[in-house]
Amino acid sequence: MAILSVNAGSSTLKFSIHPLYDGHVQRSVLTGSIQGLEPGGAPVLDWTFQGRAQHRQLERAADPFDQALRSLGDLLQGDPAVPTIKAIAHRVVHGGRKFSASVRITAPILNELTDLISLAPLHQPQNLQGIRAFQKAFPSLPQVACFDTAFHATLPEVDYTYALPQALTEQGVRRYGFHGLSYQYVMSVLLERSEQAKGRVLMAHLGNGASLCAARGGRSCSTSMGFSALDGLMMGTRTGSIDPGVLLYLMEQGWDHDRLETLLYKQSGLLGVSGISADMRRLRADSSAAALAAIELFTYRAVRESGALIACLGGLDVLAFSGGIGEHDIELRAQLGQRLAWLGVVIDPLLNQQAVGNEIMAIHAPQSRVQVWVVPTDEGLVAAREAARLI
Numbered sequence: 001m002a003i004l005s006v007n008a009g010s011s012t013l014k015f016s017i018h019p020l021y022d023g024h025v026q027r028s029v030l031t032g033s034i035q036g037l038e039p040g041g042a043p044v045l046d047w048t049f050q051g052r053a054q055h056r057q058l059e060r061a062a063d064p065f066d067q068a069l070r071s072l073g074d075l076l077q078g079d080p081a082v083p084t085i086k087a088i089a090h091r092v093v094h095g096g097r098k099f100s101a102s103v104r105i106t107a108p109i110l111n112e113l114t115d116l117i118s119l120a121p122l123h124q125p126q127n128l129q130g131i132r133a134f135q136k137a138f139p140s141l142p143q144v145a146c147f148d149t150a151f152h153a154t155l156p157e158v159d160y161t162y163a164l165p166q167a168l169t170e171q172g173v174r175r176y177g178f179h180g181l182s183y184q185y186v187m188s189v190l191l192e193r194s195e196q197a198k199g200r201v202l203m204a205h206l207g208n209g210a211s212l213c214a215a216r217g218g219r220s221c222s223t224s225m226g227f228s229a230l231d232g233l234m235m236g237t238r239t240g241s242i243d244p245g246v247l248l249y250l251m252e253q254g255w256d257h258d259r260l261e262t263l264l265y266k267q268s269g270l271l272g273v274s275g276i277s278a279d280m281r282r283l284r285a286d287s288s289a290a291a292l293a294a295i296e297l298f299t300y301r302a303v304r305e306s307g308a309l310i311a312c313l314g315g316l317d318v319l320a321f322s323g324g325i326g327e328h329d330i331e332l333r334a335q336l337g338q339r340l341a342w343l344g345v346v347i348d349p350l351l352n353q354q355a356v357g358n359e360i361m362a363i364h365a366p367q368s369r370v371q372v373w374v375v376p377t378d379e380g381l382v383a384a385r386e387a388a389r390l391i
């Protein structure tokens, strides 16, 4: 028996299979991705099972989702070594005010989640399209929605409230926070390994989307993303925090909603500033002034936002890095560590260099007042645990 975890993103659908032993959900034994899911696309299925990577290029199809999932179904059922799937766990970015914990998906719940599309236009439509496609392909399996916002249900009112008229706050215009499945995983790892993690913790999830979460007693108490996944840090293609006056100025220049949305979500961040790429690895390999400027701004913004959250925590006991950049970019971690040296952060250069694999590692020097960890995140495992709990 096993749980299938699904993360249907804007360009790629990622999946993993987590066996259940003794009622405990295990790390994935099979991971894979599907690309080419845009209408009329030719889906590409990649997966790794028992150390063997496999690749299947499918025909162009009117409904590539349907095509890809039928192929995935064949793959799962065709190999007797793949454990039988008992339920499907979906990462859903926005749970709004109502869903502060995972839920089993029903038709009315799917409708409620559809109403939240405008709050996360880059993520929610793909997440829900994924759920619908899996419901069609695997109608007999229970499906569970696990929300990125749920971990932040513990934000205190003073943190989630914007300085807006109350009527708007009551409508749900407030800070929600995202990357919650990742933070839940990182927090659980830290609590298992470090007594200090019960104290003041700053977690940095630095991937294509990037955010920070401040936690105390293992619970989120502040986070850099807000009402939408646009706020806070500079990201691959997103601006992060920006003075709303800029948007008013652009509207006056005739920019409409769609053009602003594209600017804020898709044309800014590392891509916009460098004019080269949204991909940190690609920018690190580029010695141009534009690439350096983009990386410097990314780093600076991470320091600035960290300072704000550390002030809210009243100090820092543990700093943790996750996400593609957090897990692999040695220089970014070294820079952030140096610029937080005034707090007593000392990263050991050798340990920092070694932390680029898939290992959980502490990278602080013995004299560091703050523990520094690299925790390769596992959103799929958290979602699978949630699904197992609910079914």
Ligand SMILES: Nc1ncnc2c1ncn2[C@@H]1O[C@H](COP(=O)(O)OP(=O)(O)O)[C@@H](O)[C@H]1O
Binding pocket: 206, 207, 208, 209, 236, 278, 279, 280, 281, 282, 284, 323, 324, 325, 328, 329, 330
């Ligand atoms: N070795 C590396 N050095 C620097 N950045 C890296 C490295 N490996 C991956 N990254 C960066 O991680 C980012 C993607 O993060 P990831 O968490 O995988 O993305 P997603 O949010 O899509 O899940 C990209 O900017 C990528 O360049």
Ligand SMILES: CC(=O)OP(=O)(O)O
Binding pocket: 009, 093, 123, 148, 178, 179, 207, 208, 209, 210, 229
């Ligand atoms: C919420 C969010 O930004 O997610 P991702 O990092 O997957 O884009």
Ligand SMILES: [Mg+2]
Binding pocket: 207, 208, 209
């Ligand atoms: Mg991500």
